Amino acid sequence: GESVGLHLPTLSVQEGDNSIINCAYSNSASDYFIWYKQESGKGPQFIIDIRSNMDKRQGQRVTVLLNKTVKHLSLQIAATQPGDSAVYFCAETPYNFNKFYFGSGTKLNVKP
Amino acid sequence: KAGVTQTPRYLIKTRGQQVTLSCSPISGHRSVSWYQQTPGQGLQFLFEYFSETQRNKGNFPGRFSGRQFSNSRSEMNVSTLELGDSALYLCASSPGDVLTETQYFGPGTRLLVL
Numbered sequence: 031g032e033s034v035g036l037h038l039p040t041l042s043v044q045e046g047d048n049s050i051i052n053c054a055y056s057n058s059a060s061d062y063f064i065w066y067k068q069e070s071g072k073g074p075q076f077i078i079d080i081r082s083n084m085d086k087r088q089g090q091r092v093t094v095l096l097n098k099t100v101k102h103l104s105l106q107i108a109a110t111q112p113g114d115s116a117v118y119f120c121a122e123t124p125y126n127f128n129k130f131y132f133g134s135g136t137k138l139n140v141k142p
Numbered sequence: 143k144a145g146v147t148q149t150p151r152y153l154i155k156t157r158g159q160q161v162t163l164s165c166s167p168i169s170g171h172r173s174v175s176w177y178q179q180t181p182g183q184g185l186q187f188l189f190e191y192f193s194e195t196q197r198n199k200g201n202f203p204g205r206f207s208g209r210q211f212s213n214s215r216s217e218m219n220v221s222t223l224e225l226g227d228s229a230l231y232l233c234a235s236s237p238g239d240v241l242t243e244t245q246y247f248g249p250g251t252r253l254l255v256l
Binding site: 132 | 238
C-alpha cells in the first residue's frame, strides 16, 4: 500500500486547516461512492461513503459532497492533522454491482 | 474482529512463472474482490467472488484467474507472468448480501516480476 503514482496531484495544507480533496467521475450510472485513505505500506482504509440519492454526508471530521449534475465528489477534512497525511482515493460503483472504479488519487501532505 | 489478511506479503518471481496469492476475508464476509495497484494505472478491479462464484469481472486477460472456497477464502492466480504484472495486489471483502456496499481492504501482496 505505498504511495502510488509518480505524478499524483498533491495537496499541501497546514496542520489545523481544512482540506478539500476533489474527484471527478464519468459514469452517470454510478450509484455508490466511497472515499479511501491509503497510508504507506497499508491497503486502502474506508473513510466515508455516500449513495447517489444524497448530496452530503458527514462523519467525524469528514464530509463528503456529491454533485451528480457535474459528476463531482469532494472530501472535506476539518482541522487536518499530521496523521491525515496519505493518498486519498474516491471509488464508485454502478447500481447493483460490486465492481468499484477508483480515481487516480490525491496525495495529502500536512505540514506541522 | 480480525481484518482482511493476505499472504504472502512479498513475492519475487521471474517472467513465465505462475503465482498464487491468498486472501482471507473478514469473518462473516462472503464477497471477496481483487484489485491490482500500479503507479501507472492506479487501482484496477480484477474480479469479485461471492459464494464461490465469480460475480463481477474486470478487463484483465485470462492469465488472471481466481477462485473462492466454501469458507470464503479466495485465491488469485496469474500464469505466464510478465514484467508488467509487477504490482501490489489488494484483496477486499464485504458482507456481500447487498450489492454496492463498503469493501474493506487487506494490506496487499507486493509482487515483483524479474
